[in-house]
Amino acid sequence: xxxxxxxxxxxxxRSGLRAIIESHAGWxxxxxxxxxxxxxxxxxxTRPDVAILDYSMPLMTGTEVSRRIKSSHLRTEVLILTxxxxxxxxxxxxxxxxxxxxxxSDARDQLIAAIEALLEHRPYFTSLxxxxxxxxxxxxxxxxxxxxxxxxxxNVVQLVAEGYTNRSIGAVLALSVKTVxxxxxxxxxxxxxxxxxxxxxxxxxxxLIGP
Numbered sequence: 324x325x326x327x328x329x330x331x332x333x334x335x336x337r338s339g340l341r342a343i344i345e346s347h348a349g350w351x352x353x354x355x356x357x358x359x360x361x362x363x364x365x366x367x368x369t370r371p372d373v374a375i376l377d378y379s380m381p382l383m384t385g386t387e388v389s390r391r392i393k394s395s396h397l398r399t400e401v402l403i404l405t406x407x408x409x410x411x412x413x414x415x416x417x418x419x420x421x422x423x424x425x426x427x428s429d430a431r432d433q434l435i436a437a438i439e440a441l442l443e444h445r446p447y448f449t450s451l452x453x454x455x456x457x458x459x460x461x462x463x464x465x466x467x468x469x470x471x472x473x474x475x476x477x478n479v480v481q482l483v484a485e486g487y488t489n490r491s492i493g494a495v496l497a498l499s500v501k502t503v504x505x506x507x508x509x510x511x512x513x514x515x516x517x518x519x520x521x522x523x524x525x526x527x528x529x530x531l532i533g534p
Contacts, residue, residue: 326352327351327372328352328355328369328375329341329375330362330376330377331357332357339430340430341355353371354371357381358380358382361382363383366392367395372399373402373441374388374400375438376388376403377403378403378412386415386416389401389403389416400422401422402423402424402425402447403421403424404425413523417523417526417527420485420486422485423446423447433449472514476506476509479503479507483522484522484526489504
């Protein structure tokens with residue numbers, strides 16, 4: 324039985340999500356939370372397969388809960404629900420380690436598909452966000468010369484986009500923290516970016532973030 328946590332400060336939203344989840348064979352709701360603090364504590368207690376977190380919650384935002392789940396080395400996959408789609412929100416969410424984003428307006432039609440993807444450890448993003456990214460990618464790359472990153476720089480950028488710290492990246496790639504910082508700085512210099520969010524956007528556009 325796959326366990327799914329629901330966290331949203333509106334009871335009607337939680338009830339709607341619960342109804343969809345419980346209609347699916349083999350899924351159960353492990354718990355509910357009305358604020359970010361309770362959401363994180365219940366995630367630690369129940370260790371669900373997927374945590375559905377509202378982007379905006381009292382006491383602790385969904386992205387902060389996602390960051391804490393990631394830093395606690397839980398296997399829980401995170402799906403963020405939001406009222407509004409934007410590239411900035413997507414970049415912020417990915418940096419925290421969440422790999423799912425769904426508009427609340429799409430939840431009725433896409434929630435099951437999103438949960439199924441995350442249960443298979445595949446990312447899932449609402450179609451409107453992906454369409455927006457594609458349009459911006461096409462516009463930003465017109466007449467722009469190709470930028471070549473080394474394979475090691477690409478590895479570092481991918482792990483940064485998936486929410487890893489420099490120390491964690493060093494452990495994964497068997498590199499010192501200083502070497503990771505060097506590769507990261509070199510990639511940012513080549514790409515002409517100055518923030519982690521911009522680096523994440525590049526990784527999304529280049530499809531460097533894998534399942």
